[in-house]
Amino acid sequence: METAFISQVKGLLASAKSIVIITHHNPDGDAIGASLALWHYLKKCDHKPEIVVSSDFPDFYKWMKGADSIKIATKERALCEKLIAEADLIFCLDFNMPDRIESLTDSLIKAKAKIVLIDHHQAPTDFATLTHSQTNTSSTSELIFDFISGMGDESKVDVDIATAIYVGIITDTGSFSYNCDYPNTYAVTSKLFAQNINGEEIHHRVYNTFSESRLRLLGYCLSQKLTIVPELATAYISITKEEMKRFDFSNGDSEGIVNYGLTIKGVKLAALFSERTGHIKLSLRSYGNLNVGVIARKHFDGGGHKNASGANIYKSLDEAIAEFLKILPLYKEYLA
Numbered sequence: 001m002e003t004a005f006i007s008q009v010k011g012l013l014a015s016a017k018s019i020v021i022i023t024h025h026n027p028d029g030d031a032i033g034a035s036l037a038l039w040h041y042l043k044k045c046d047h048k049p050e051i052v053v054s055s056d057f058p059d060f061y062k063w064m065k066g067a068d069s070i071k072i073a074t075k076e077r078a079l080c081e082k083l084i085a086e087a088d089l090i091f092c093l094d095f096n097m098p099d100r101i102e103s104l105t106d107s108l109i110k111a112k113a114k115i116v117l118i119d120h121h122q123a124p125t126d127f128a129t130l131t132h133s134q135t136n137t138s139s140t141s142e143l144i145f146d147f148i149s150g151m152g153d154e155s156k157v158d159v160d161i162a163t164a165i166y167v168g169i170i171t172d173t174g175s176f177s178y179n180c181d182y183p184n185t186y187a188v189t190s191k192l193f194a195q196n197i198n199g200e201e202i203h204h205r206v207y208n209t210f211s212e213s214r215l216r217l218l219g220y221c222l223s224q225k226l227t228i229v230p231e232l233a234t235a236y237i238s239i240t241k242e243e244m245k246r247f248d249f250s251n252g253d254s255e256g257i258v259n260y261g262l263t264i265k266g267v268k269l270a271a272l273f274s275e276r277t278g279h280i281k282l283s284l285r286s287y288g289n290l291n292v293g294v295i296a297r298k299h300f301d302g303g304g305h306k307n308a309s310g311a312n313i314y315k316s317l318d319e320a321i322a323e324f325l326k327i328l329p330l331y332k333e334y335l336a
């Protein structure tokens with residue numbers, strides 16, 4: 001991490017009295033992992049940071065130390081808005097456009113605090129005081145390790161910080177199966193294991209604690225809801241609200257389902273459409289050179305990475321799928 005960025009953040013930390021860490025809506029493992037790692041680190045530096053999120057996150061991340069201190073706007077909106085308004089330093093982690101924090105966007109835009117952004121998505125917008133945007137990394141969690149290291153504080157990385165960073169790295173790389181070709185990821189991971197983190201237990205807690213209904217929802221999606229477009233190397237799944245209700249859907253239950261499309265021989269693009277209140281949540285995954293971050297930004301006002309992206313589509317489920325199928329041929333050179 002650039003020394004100029006580190007020394008400027010040091011300057012801001014020196015005078016900061018109230019620090020808030022914010023991460024994106026529907027936080028995933030990297031969002032929560034990076035936030036908790038930074039939170040533990042700042043506490044060790046005698047700060048009193050607070051983590052604020054716009055929506056709740058899945059139970060399979062709640063076992064992480066400190067997760068019960070995270071303030072969730074859907075449960076404590078007034079407190080979250082007050083913390084943002086009164087902060088003098090805000091860290092924005094794992095997102096790079098203000099509207100990614102949905103109902104807290106206005107609070108962030110109006111905040112008097114200096115803003116430090118640390119993120120790994122494509123196409124950052126320029127809203128922070130200081131920005132470290134790096135796409136050639138596994139995750140924001142890896143960047144938090146680099147940040148702590150840059151601060152000269154690698155010795156402060158303990159088992160709680162290391163565990164949170166490891167969760168971010170494995171969830172953003174599908175356990176080292178994509179976005180995982182950076183030597184630094186393994187150098188950092190090696191240092192995490194030097195803190196005696198328990199890789200087997202972490203994997204179990206993140207991936208093997210689903211409900212029975214979630215597994216049955218996955219089975220139903222794969223057997224009944226998967227559509228293949230062979231001439232365009234595409235597989236997609238759609239889930240209606242009624243189906244989610246039928247399978248007792250809870251937060252995080254759709255996580256990972258989109259990836260199954262890519263396990264079919266020849267498929268290079270996988271999509272998941274899930275019906276939410278007032279919009280369709282689209283998840284895109286690709287294998288190879290097709291940049292789904294560009295597709296999400298260009299056609300659906302979303303964003304993300306080269307091989308994993310998403311968007312909210314303010315249309316019906318059928319209209320969203322029709323729109324997707326209409327734009328697919330534009331990318332046929334990648335989908336042959």
Ligand code: 5GP
Nearest residue numbers: 282283284302303304305308309310311312
């Ligand atoms: P997922 O499909 O797992 O929700 O998201 C995949 C990637 O796309 C993540 O890195 C996530 O941050 C990004 N992403 C998902 N939805 C949106 C969206 O609505 N807007 C933007 N800008 N990025 C999104």
Ligand code: MN
Nearest residue numbers: 030094140172
């Ligand atoms: Mn991430």
